[in-house]
Amino acid sequence: MAFKGVRYRVIKALKEGTYQHSARGSIEDKNALMTGDISPKQLIKIIDRCNGKHHESSEHHEFKGVEVHILKRDGWY
Amino acid sequence: MKIWYAGDKSKALCENCRKVVATTFDYHDVPFESGIGVAKQIMAATCDECGTVVAIPPQSTPAIRVAREIASRPLEVMMAAPFLDTLDLAAYRIDPSAGVLLRKTLIAYFVHRSLSDDSLVERLRTNAAVHRAKWKSWHDAPTKRLSMKVTPRVGDEFDELIKKSALNKTTLVKSIVMDIGSEIVEPEEPQMMPELRRMAAALAA
Ligand SMILES: [Zn+2]
Numbered sequence: 640m641a642f643k644g645v646r647y648r649v650i651k652a653l654k655e656g657t658y659q660h661s662a663r664g665s666i667e668d669k670n671a672l673m674t675g676d677i678s679p680k681q682l683i684k685i686i687d688r689c690n691g692k693h694h695e696s697s698e699h700h701e702f703k704g705v706e707v708h709i710l711k712r713d714g715w716y
Numbered sequence: 717m718k719i720w721y722a723g724d725k726s727k728a729l730c731e732n733c734r735k736v737v738a739t740t741f742d743y744h745d746v747p748f749e750s751g752i753g754v755a756k757q758i759m760a761a762t763c764d765e766c767g768t769v770v771a772i773p774p775q776s777t778p779a780i781r782v783a784r785e786i787a788s789r790p791l792e793v794m795m796a797a798p799f800l801d802t803l804d805l806a807a808y809r810i811d812p813s814a815g816v817l818l819r820k821t822l823i824a825y826f827v828h829r830s831l832s833d834d835s836l837v838e839r840l841r842t843n844a845a846v847h848r849a850k851w852k853s854w855h856d857a858p859t860k861r862l863s864m865k866v867t868p869r870v871g872d873e874f875d876e877l878i879k880k881s882a883l884n885k886t887t888l889v890k891s892i893v894m895d896i897g898s899e900i901v902e903p904e905e906p907q908m909m910p911e912l913r914r915m916a917a918a919l920a921a
Pocket of ligand 1: 730731732733734737763764765766767768
């Protein structure tokens with residue numbers, strides 16, 4: 640999926656709270672959104688400032704057919 | 717904001733089953749990966765095939781914050797400024813950008829190391845005698861507060877070292893800071909530096 644579509648869907652999910660944090664049986668302390676160290680609002684601001692240059696996508700390293708999108712901006716990942 | 721209820725169904729990636737699986741929401745005890753404690757009875761989705769918690773919804777974030785706050789223990793010590801200067805210099809030498817985050821890590825690291833070696837415990841006791849004597853020459857130095865929150869595991873190790881060394885909390889921290897000074901601040905090429913830099917890099921990740 641193209642960058643603009645990804646950004647739109649991520650922000651929509653953040654606004655509506657329809658996202659879920661992935662887990663492997665435990666709470667990942669480094670997931671700042673899950674632990675509340677960053678709020679969805681703050682994250683939306685960062686994502687808003689992303690453009691195509693901050694975006695990468697690839698197939699998930701373990702799950703065939705699952706596309707992973709990575710946004711990197713301002714030290715956030 | 718979407719709220720999930722017990723029994724709701726969804727889908728997620730299960731790394732255990734290595735595929736997309738059907739999930740069911742319910743309340744579960746979920747541990748922190750860092751070993752900091754457990755978030756009790758938070759809403760989470762488990763894999764319908766293997767039972768692993770595979771997803772956590774945003775509604776659990778406030779409960780996760782509270783659990784983390786409760787699980788961490790305060791460690792507060794008052795000490796003469798030169799001790800805190802030494803600790804901060806060591807942190808600065810390891811990683812100038814890490815700041816006060818490394819204070820806690822350094823102390824935890826030295827506590828952990830001392831527990832596994834009786835000669836190091838003995839050295840902490842010697843340090844205590846030395847700094848009691850040194851102390852007198854510092855009588856003009858201001859007193860500063862070292863305040864941090866540690867995980868239950870680090871707190872338990874700290875208590876164990878208090879018992880083993882028979883030093884009180886404040887004296888023990890000062891003695892540890894003296895070890896940190898002689899191993900990281902004073903040497904031109906500290907032996908521990910590569911290991912400590914790797915540790916700092918992992919923290920910054
Ligand atoms: Zn599974």
